[in-house]
Amino acid sequence: xxxxxxxxxxxxxxxxxxxxxxxxxxxxxxxxxxxxxxxxxxxxxxxxxxxxxxxxxxxxxxxxxxxxxxxxxxxxxxxxxxxxxxxxxxxxxxxxxxxxxxxxxxxxxxxxxxxxxxxxxxxxxxxxxxxxxxxxxxxxxxxxxxxxxxxxxxxxxxxxxxxxxxxxxxxxxxxxxxxxxxxxxxxxxxxxxxxxxxxxxxxxxxxxxxxxxxxxxxxxxxxxxxxxxxxxxxxxxxxxxxxxxxxxxxxxxxxxxxxxxxxxxxxxxxxxxxxxxxxxxxxxxxxxxxxxxxx
Numbered sequence: 001x002x003x004x005x006x007x008x009x010x011x012x013x014x015x016x017x018x019x020x021x022x023x024x025x026x027x028x029x030x031x032x033x034x035x036x037x038x039x040x041x042x043x044x045x046x047x048x049x050x051x052x053x054x055x056x057x058x059x060x061x062x063x064x065x066x067x068x069x070x071x072x073x074x075x076x077x078x079x080x081x082x083x084x085x086x087x088x089x090x091x092x093x094x095x096x097x098x099x100x101x102x103x104x105x106x107x108x109x110x111x112x113x114x115x116x117x118x119x120x121x122x123x124x125x126x127x128x129x130x131x132x133x134x135x136x137x138x139x140x141x142x143x144x145x146x147x148x149x150x151x152x153x154x155x156x157x158x159x160x161x162x163x164x165x166x167x168x169x170x171x172x173x174x175x176x177x178x179x180x181x182x183x184x185x186x187x188x189x190x191x192x193x194x195x196x197x198x199x200x201x202x203x204x205x206x207x208x209x210x211x212x213x214x215x216x217x218x219x220x221x222x223x224x225x226x227x228x229x230x231x232x233x234x235x236x237x238x239x240x241x242x243x244x245x246x247x248x249x250x251x252x253x254x255x256x257x258x259x260x261x262x263x264x265x266x267x268x269x270x271x272x273x274x275x276x277x278x279x280x281x282x283x284x285x286x287x288x289x290x291x292x293x294x295x
Contacts, residue, residue: 006033006081008073008105010098012117015089015220016195018049024115026052032084034076036061036069038097042088061085066097070104077110089220090120095139095165120194121163124222127201128161128189131227135161141174148174149250152181156247157265162225168192168217175210178225181247182206187226193219236266238276245277 009028014020029035029047033056037043040060047054061069077083085092085101091114092098105112121137138155141148141164155162166174171190178188184207192200198219202212206225236244241262248258259277263270 004080005108005110006077006079006083007111007113008077008101009082009084009113009115010092010102011084011086011115012091012119013046013086013089014195015118015120015123016193016199018046020118020195021046021050022115022117025117026050028084028115029054029086031082032056033081034059034073034083036073036083036085036101038062038087043086046086056082056084061097061101063097066100070100073101074104074108074110077105078108090118091116094119094121094137118195120165120191120220120222123194124189124191124201124224125161125163127191127194128224129203130161130187130189130224132161134159134227135163137163140165140167141177143170145173145177148177149181152177153247153251156181157228157244159227159230161227164223164225166221166223168219168221171217171221171223172210172213174223175206175213178223179206179210182225182228184208184210189224190217191222191224192217194222236268238279241266241268241273241276242280245273 009032011025011028012022013025029050029052032054035043035054035056035058037058037060039062040058043058059069061073073083085098087096087098090096093102102112125132125135136158141151164174175188175190178186185205188204188206188209190202190209190213192198192202196219202209204212244262244265245255245258248261249255253261255277259273260270263273266273
């Protein structure tokens with residue numbers, strides 16, 4: 001006789017407006033044997049707003065106890081329980097707790113399903129005005145400046161639209177770093193307080209947005225950045241060739257390897273990229289004092 005296991009339900013919750021809660025959410029909250037919540041206080045406010053009562057056991061499941069609590073929840077699932085996982089906003093496991101539990105449940109051949117709901121990633125992408133046919137979600141960037149620049153350099157030539165989450169007090173530094181790596185004119189959109197009363201979408205070049213954010217920004221932030229422009233053979237100017245080589249060098253590649261890779265991307269002879277790098281290096285050298293003013 002086959003062993004009957006429970007079901008893990010990942011439930012999307014409103015990212016701002018409670019009226020956006022999917023109808024199934026209320027039924028799942030009332031019917032679950034266990035509700036695992038990122039913040040039990042916020043769960044209480046959500047259930048009050050929806051006018052529902054959780055009959056099952058409520059436990060906390062957040063970054064600090066995710067590793068320790070996962071085995072307990074898997075055991076309950078293996079015993080036939082219906083476990084509902086909710087985070088503070090949006091879909092569990094997308095830059096929120098949940099991945100470990102899903103992976104552990106899948107490993108035990110336990111059914112995992114979802115209640116689709118609001119998504120800050122998709123909402124911001126749709127509102128950005130930038131291409132939406134191909135995109136990638138990069139989550140939160142590292143807090144340390146050097147690590148943040150390194151992560152950005154990894155996707156400097158990514159052609160898909162990029163989506164990031166960011167804290168308001170780090171937004172100006174992040175946008176400045178993006179302008180440095182991607183270029184100040186690269187188009188972007190800063191989406192703030194999505195679906196809430198003071199929702200705002202600020203669009204412009206990264207340099208312009210960095211200057212705007214320096215004045216201070218509040219609320220929950222999603223940043224959408226245009227992907228790198230597609231270029232054909234010979235369409236990149238020498239300055240862009242040099243920038244791409246430097247990005248690769250700063251990421252750890254040797255200059256010879258970086259030049260070869262950039263040449264292959266641009267469809268150019270390696271010699272042409274090499275000459276651009278040498279010319280830029282010579283241009284950066286200071287002019288000797290005894291040669292100033294000579295014709």
